Amino acid sequence: xxxxxxxxxxxxxxxxxxxxxxxxxxxxxxxxxxxxxxxxxxxxxxxxxxxxxxxxxxxxxxxxxxxxxxxxxxxxxxxxxxxxxxxxxxxxxxxxxxxxxxxxxxxxxxxxxxxxxxxxxxxxxxxxxxxxxxxxxxxxxxxxxxxxxxxxxxxxxxxxxxxxxxxxxxxxxxxxxxxxxxxxxxxxxxxxxxxxxxxxxxxxxxxxxxxxxxxxxxxxxxx
Amino acid sequence: xxxxxxxxxxxxxxxxxxxxxxxxxxxxxxxxxxxxxxxxxxxxxxxxxxxxxxxxxxxxxxxxxxxxxxxxxxxxxxxxxxxxxxxxxxxxxxxxxxxxxxxxxxxxxxxxxxxxxxxxxxxxxxxxxxxxxxxxxxxxxxxxxxxxxxxxxxxxxxxxxxxxxxxxxxxxxxxxxxxxxxxxxxxxxxxxxxxxxxxxxxxxxxxxxxxxxxxxxxxxxxxxxxxxxxxxxxxxxxxxxxxxxxxxxxxxxxxxxxxxxxxxxxxxxxxxxxxxxxxxxxxxxxxxxxxxxxxxxxxxxxxxxxxxxxxxx
Numbered sequence: 001x002x003x004x005x006x007x008x009x010x011x012x013x014x015x016x017x018x019x020x021x022x023x024x025x026x027x028x029x030x031x032x033x034x035x036x037x038x039x040x041x042x043x044x045x046x047x048x049x050x051x052x053x054x055x056x057x058x059x060x061x062x063x064x065x066x067x068x069x070x071x072x073x074x075x076x077x078x079x080x081x082x083x084x085x086x087x088x089x090x091x092x093x094x095x096x097x098x099x100x101x102x103x104x105x106x107x108x109x110x111x112x113x114x115x116x117x118x119x120x121x122x123x124x125x126x127x128x129x130x131x132x133x134x135x136x137x138x139x140x141x142x143x144x145x146x147x148x149x150x151x152x153x154x155x156x157x158x159x160x161x162x163x164x165x166x167x168x169x170x171x172x173x174x175x176x177x178x179x180x181x182x183x184x185x186x187x188x189x190x191x192x193x194x195x196x197x198x199x200x201x202x203x204x205x206x207x208x209x210x211x212x213x214x215x216x217x218x219x220x221x222x223x
Numbered sequence: 224x225x226x227x228x229x230x231x232x233x234x235x236x237x238x239x240x241x242x243x244x245x246x247x248x249x250x251x252x253x254x255x256x257x258x259x260x261x262x263x264x265x266x267x268x269x270x271x272x273x274x275x276x277x278x279x280x281x282x283x284x285x286x287x288x289x290x291x292x293x294x295x296x297x298x299x300x301x302x303x304x305x306x307x308x309x310x311x312x313x314x315x316x317x318x319x320x321x322x323x324x325x326x327x328x329x330x331x332x333x334x335x336x337x338x339x340x341x342x343x344x345x346x347x348x349x350x351x352x353x354x355x356x357x358x359x360x361x362x363x364x365x366x367x368x369x370x371x372x373x374x375x376x377x378x379x380x381x382x383x384x385x386x387x388x389x390x391x392x393x394x395x396x397x398x399x400x401x402x403x404x405x406x407x408x409x410x411x412x413x414x415x416x417x418x419x420x421x422x423x424x425x426x427x428x429x430x431x432x433x434x435x436x437x438x439x440x441x442x443x444x445x446x447x448x449x450x451x452x453x454x455x456x457x458x459x460x461x462x463x464x465x466x467x468x469x470x471x472x473x474x475x476x477x478x479x480x481x482x483x484x485x486x487x488x489x490x491x492x493x494x495x496x497x498x499x500x501x502x503x504x505x506x507x508x509x510x511x512x513x514x515x516x517x518x519x520x521x522x523x524x525x526x527x528x529x530x531x532x533x534x535x536x
Binding site: 008011012014015018019022026099100103104106107110111114 | 398399402403406516517520521523524525527528531532534
């Protein structure tokens with residue numbers, strides 16, 4: 001059984017993680033978006049540290065260190081570098097959903113993940129792990145929401161990164177560790193590809209530009 | 224030893240009246256410092272109220288009796304609302320006050336009479352201000368209700384006195400649900416007191432003013448009462464946030480010493496919160512009217528997640 005203070009601490013951290021997710025959905029300024037992402041990753045690292053303190057498993061410690069190094073420092077630094085190079089500072093375009101409706105849909109998504117996990121976890125008595133699973137999955141869904149509702153590729157990349165955070169949280173609380181690492185690698189690859197796309201195509205491009213550029217390649221296959 | 228309604232009224236309401244202008248002055252001072260100005264003296268609002276109370280009332284020829292009575296009705300509703308929120312100590316009996324819905328309605332009634340005062344003179348500015356204030360209010364009121372019901376759901380009571388008593392014994396800052404509601408309450412505080420993203424209290428520019436336009440027609444003691452009522456509303460909502468999140472120092476033993484400690488503790492926490500509000504106002508930009516819903520929906524979603532958190536654990 002876990003220490004009650006650790007449980008309270010983890011719950012408060014969950015609150016802040018959800019808060020950063022809501023702000024990422026609404027935020028228009030790219031610089032704030034990246035710092036929100038790095039704050040979210042830092043909170044994630046703290047959650048994993050608290051779990052390390054409780055269980056003593058060194059995998060969790062290394063996970064926290066890895067998170068701080070890559071997601072709090074390196075990835076936001078890279079994204080900021082791209083932002084400075086391209087001179088684009090805002091992504092104010094929304095597709096399908098305005099910030100308000102995106103938040104409402106986000107609430108619905110959290111509720112869906114809650115109600116879908118409710119049945120499963122009725123059997124076990126451990127609330128915290130249930131909470132971790134719900135918030136992890138809803139974070140992943142909210143990341144997808146960001147990908148749907150934002151137009152610029154770099155913001156979509158932040159959505160992917162948020163999804164990855166969700167997967168990490170889910171893994172911390174529910175899944176077996178080798179399984180997480182597997183998911184980690186897959187999602188990280190996706191992010192890598194996206195970042196590569198951002199770097200190669202330019203931050204200002206939207207997905208339509210990408211298709212147009214790729215369409216040019218079809219003439220290679222013509223006779 | 225039990226306290227009578229009169230005792231409670233004297234201590235609580237007079238304390239509210241006493242500290243409200245101080246917090247308003249402090250927020251102005253903090254904002255001025257953030258902008259690199261020296262700003263008005265800390266006690267400027269006291270001097271201003273004294274000056275206004277000494278002046279005569281000038282009313283428009285087109286106005287009716289409503290202009291004359293609206294400020295008085297407004298301040299009466301506000302003072303009644305102040306009984307709902309204990310600042311210094313929680314009385315043993317709550318005298319029928321303290322229902323959170325009652326508190327909201329009293330504040331809305333005060334606001335309505337302020338809007339009547341703005342409309343009555345028939346000037347374009349007053350009408351515009353009242354119309355804008357009521358529009359924002361109509362959009363925001365459902366959010367307030369949701370936040371308050373989340374609070375009632377977490378603390379299992381509709382009575383503000385009992386809410387504070389509950390947060391005083393339980394851990395409040397470590398309770399995730401209450402932290403969430405605290406953020407939502409901060410948004411309510413900013414919106415209801417007409418501060419920057421929603422309204423700019425400094426401006427007298429036609430395009431941007433909301434609250435100021437509404438009280439533009441009042442003068443002399445009428446204006447003083449309107450401003451005082453605004454300051455009281457500010458203090459009450461601050462007290463709501465403070466006593467939910469950090470209720471330390473709220474007196475439970477009914478001795479003068481503990482009241483004094485309660486007053487000092489509230490003063491200290493209020494000063495910290497006022498500084499935070501001033502800084503928040505300085506670092507945010509005024510949002511356009513149609514962009515406000517983004518700000519409001521944040522409070523709504525936080526309240527909703529609070530309810531869900533409470534269902535989960």
